[in-house]
Amino acid sequence: xxxxxxxxxxxxxxxxxxxxxxxxxxxxxxxxxxxxxxxxxxxxxxxxxxxxxxxxxxxxxxxxxxxxxxxxxxxxxxxxxxxxxxxxxxxxxxxxxxxxxxxxxxxxxxxxxxxxxxxxxxxxxxxxxxxxxxxxxxxxxxxxxxxxxxxxxxxxxxxxxxxxxxxxxxxxxxxxxxxxxxxxxxxxxxxxxxxxxxxxxxxxxxxxxxxxxxxxxxxxxxxxxxxxxxxxxxxxxxxxxxxxxxxxxxxxxxxxxxxxxxxxxxxxxxxxxxxxxxx
Numbered sequence: 001x002x003x004x005x006x007x008x009x010x011x012x013x014x015x016x017x018x019x020x021x022x023x024x025x026x027x028x029x030x031x032x033x034x035x036x037x038x039x040x041x042x043x044x045x046x047x048x049x050x051x052x053x054x055x056x057x058x059x060x061x062x063x064x065x066x067x068x069x070x071x072x073x074x075x076x077x078x079x080x081x082x083x084x085x086x087x088x089x090x091x092x093x094x095x096x097x098x099x100x101x102x103x104x105x106x107x108x109x110x111x112x113x114x115x116x117x118x119x120x121x122x123x124x125x126x127x128x129x130x131x132x133x134x135x136x137x138x139x140x141x142x143x144x145x146x147x148x149x150x151x152x153x154x155x156x157x158x159x160x161x162x163x164x165x166x167x168x169x170x171x172x173x174x175x176x177x178x179x180x181x182x183x184x185x186x187x188x189x190x191x192x193x194x195x196x197x198x199x200x201x202x203x204x205x206x207x208x209x210x211x212x213x214x215x216x217x218x219x220x221x222x223x224x225x226x227x228x229x230x231x232x233x234x235x236x237x238x239x240x241x242x243x244x245x246x247x248x249x250x251x252x253x254x255x256x257x258x259x260x261x262x263x264x265x266x267x268x269x270x271x272x273x274x275x276x277x278x279x
Contacts, residue, residue: 035218092158106173137151
């Protein structure tokens, strides 16, 4: 299947600049991709835990949503092939794609979607998810459609449904979301060592796209020096963030690495407590 790209992404907090590097690695077949990261999830249960490290692994890989945000920030159909919004903005109707299947083989039907969204907006979920779905008054499964009725307008609802607040979980075929997340994405979780790694394999029922990479391993590094060394040695194919941007010069060999530069759509928030005197 050719050779893997080895890449590193560097985020500079001050300028919010993104730098990406990639190079060809002849040592590793493209059936496996090893990704190095620094934020390790302690659990894979994104219902009760809103740590960003969890959707970084699971969103769109293991879990899918009614709609998704593409690489250009545009909302696109995913589990729902189309949706409509009533003129008063209080009713959202999603028509499901009848091809959609969970990794278990079960169909992603309206009842499953409604059950999942009701869990995400319940008191069993984290406060962030509850807030993002707080405008929803009721969720009904009507044939092939899922109907959301709101108590008031929410201009961010569709965007929130494209993220963790909108994941559709196969609740009928999961034992423990902390270690066995069950979704309809192109991959399924086959291994999880908290703080160390997460292993993904192509789902046997991947329904809308067949990934070119058969397996993915997320490996986590608390020591940036070790992460840099692993990328240089070929033990890693991708690094999602480089805590030490000064190490960028070590990837300057154009025969091994290609550099991409751009901006990130991430946010950095600095909060100041003005009621407390600075020490």
